[in-house]
Amino acid sequence: MDIRKCQAFSGLNERQAKLTARVKRLIHKTGSREKAVNHVVKHCPTEDEAQELVRSLISQGVDLQSTYDATGGPIHLSTKRGFKKVTSALIENEVPIDWKNARGQYALEVAIDMRDDDIAELLLRAMNRDVVRSLFIPADLKSKPKINFYDVAASCTSLKKTCTAVLDSMIEETDRSDDFVINYAPLELTADGCVPHSEDYVWGSPTAYHKVCQSRDLRHHCVTRLLTYRKWTGYAGLSSSVNIFAYLVFLLLLSFAAMSAGIQRVSTFNATTGELGDPRVYDDTKAVVRAICEILLLLTAMYTLYDEVQEMRSLGLSAYCGIVYNYYQLFMVTLLLAIVPLRWLDIDLQWYFLSILYMLAFLRLLQLLSNTRFVGIYTRILTHILKSDVTRFVALFIIFWLTFTGSFFLVLVGSRRPESMETGTQLDISEETRSFQSILFTGLRIMVEADSVVDYTDNGYHWLAVTMMMMYLFAIFVVLLNILIAQLSDTYADVKSQAAFTLERNWVGVITTIDLSSRFRRRRYNCYRPMEIVTRPQDILGSFDPPASNEDRSEADLRQQKLFSQVDQQSQTLQALQ
Incomplete structure (x- = not known):
């Protein structure tokens, strides 16, 4: 056993000796330890x-502060090659991450250009938050940020961790525990790097x-939620209130015009000729007022059509069709x-169209009120009930419904009528069961009215038909409806727990529509603030957990990285022992 251990440790020492010799050859070849680091990466x-060699060079006392060259140093090289472990090892040993390469790019910019979310987040977490803010926030209204957050946000699906790290850095703690400085400037940047107070800012730009x-x-x-709240209270909420008020006026005009026309049609009925009244006649004051309402409704329809075309132009056809x-x-x-x-042609189809329009118009009021x-x-x-719970309930109901209908029909076809009645099948006992369609x-009707509808016990139905009817009633009233009630209870609890996020999502939709249509420019201009001191943000958001500072996070990451390094060394030792 001692011989085996000696052989194993001699093998391990041999492996380390080879690594040491290779490092010495690299140093001799490149001329210095610092150049060797760049060569390895x-x-x-x-x-x-690369990680093994870099750690070996670091253990020999390489000065990472002196590894800068035209490429930007090892941090740029490891970022460009996508070596996260090497980048982590360099950051762990305090390599400067604010160097620029020959093109004037930070390593962070290289990671963003490479769409490497992990390395970009690693670099952001290692940087001081003041440095991060200096990169993403314009120094003044005439200057542009060193890194435009719009370019990062445009690829938020592939750079989600990076966006989160940037937004975390936009929160500054103050001397008071309840006060926080929230920087909104990066979120307000356009593709040109301008903010609303800039002279080159283009209203209506995303x-x-x-x-x-x-x-x-x-x-x-x-940070996003606080900006949403600020925009909503600043101008979007007012816009929503104006829209609701205008729509209530529209409903008032529609109700008066529709009901007045209907009353005129039936109140002037001619019993001699059998002709109904003509809503095209405007011969009294009430009819004139109706005509004015109808003209206003037509103007509203044309304005709405124009507004939809403008929205289509601002959003684009594909985005517009996706709503x-x-x-x-x-x-x-x-x-x-x-x-x-x-x-104008006096076609009765107008009343069916008007009925559908009236129903849809009042239902749309729910959509407008969803922002309150x-x-x-x-x-x-x-909405959730109609999309999820009712859909599943209807699917189950159709199975029971078709099963009952077919079985009940076949039983009645094969059963004779009672002797007290005329000869024939039991289909003729009741009007509700005369045919398959009935x-x-x-x-x-049984499901909608929650009633048996048919008196199936006293009309002489066959015992098998009675049994099937009872089974159907049990399945509908006892099983399905109780399942639906239980689903609705769970839905209410789930939706209520997410009520704040759902409301803010509706706000975001309204805000986006207003911003892209370049309306409320003066209010938007006055509402913009590059930063804001927020007292007790949890009172606004419901809950607020400020992210840990980059320094605290770096210490935690350092401990974790050292632990991983020890695990790697132990695994290498085990491999050598094997």
Whole structure:
């Protein structure tokens, strides 16, 4: 056993000796330890080999402060090659990460250009937050940031960790524990690196805020949420209130015009000729007022159509078509405009179109009110119920419904009528079960009305038909409806727990529409602040956990990296022993 241990340790010593000899050859070849580090990072074929050599050079006392060259030093080389372990080892041993290469780029910029999310986050976490803010925040209104956060946010799907690290650095702690300085400037940058107070700022241009909000996790970041709240209270909330008020006026005009026309049609009925009243006649004061309302409705429809075209131009056709609500809006406008020729030609189809328009118009009020704290949660619950719970319930109900309808019909076809009645099948006992279609409709009525509809016990139905009816009633009233009730309870609890995030998502949609349409410019200009001192942000957000400082995080990462290094050394020792 002692002989084996000696052989194993001699093998381990031999491996270390080879590594030491190789490091000495590299130093002799390049001329110094510092140049050897750059050579290793640049030319090693694998990351593990490069990490091993770099750590060996560091253990021999290499001065990483003197490794700078035209490439930017080893930190740039490891970043460009995507060597995360090597980059971590260099940061662990305090290599300068604020060097620039010959192109004037930081290693962080190289990582962002390479779309290497892990290394970019590693560099950001290792940097002092003041340095990070100096890179992403413009020094003044005439200058642009060294790194435009818009370019990072535009690739938020592939650089999510990087975006999170940048947003974490935008939070500054103050002397008071309840006060925090929140920097909004990076989120307000456009593709040209301008903020709203800049002379070159183009109103209606997308900003980093709009790109970040496309990601659910980044939209829930505390900095993004605080900016959303500021924008909503500054101008978007006022816009929403104005829209709701204007829409209520629209509903008032629509209700008066529709009901007045309907009343005129039925109140002037001619019993002699059998003709109904003509809503095209405007011969009294009430009819004139109706005409004015109808003109205003047509003007509203044309303005809405124009607004939709403008939104399509600002968002782009693909983005516009991706919003389901836009189809709803266009369908309402189409119905309203289609009523005009139908009314002029006196075609009865106009009343069906008007009925559908009236229903959709009032239902749209739920969508507008979803942006308010008062009923927003209930509209979200209703939407979730219709999309998820009711869909599953209907799928299960259709199975039971079709099963009952077919079986019940076949039993009645094969059963004779009672002797007290005329000869025939039991299909003729009741109007509700006279045919397959009537049984199908009766089964649907049973579910909707929550009643048996048919008196199946006293009409002489066959015992098997009675049994099937009872089984169907049990399945619908006892099983399915109770399952639906349980689902609705869970839905309410889930939606309520996410109510704040859901409301803010609706706010983001309104804010994005306003920003891209370049409306409320004066209010938006006055609302912009590059930074803001927020007292007790948890009162606004419900909860607020400020991220740990980069220094504290770096110490934790350093301890973790040292632990990983020890594990690697132990694994290498075990391999040598094997």
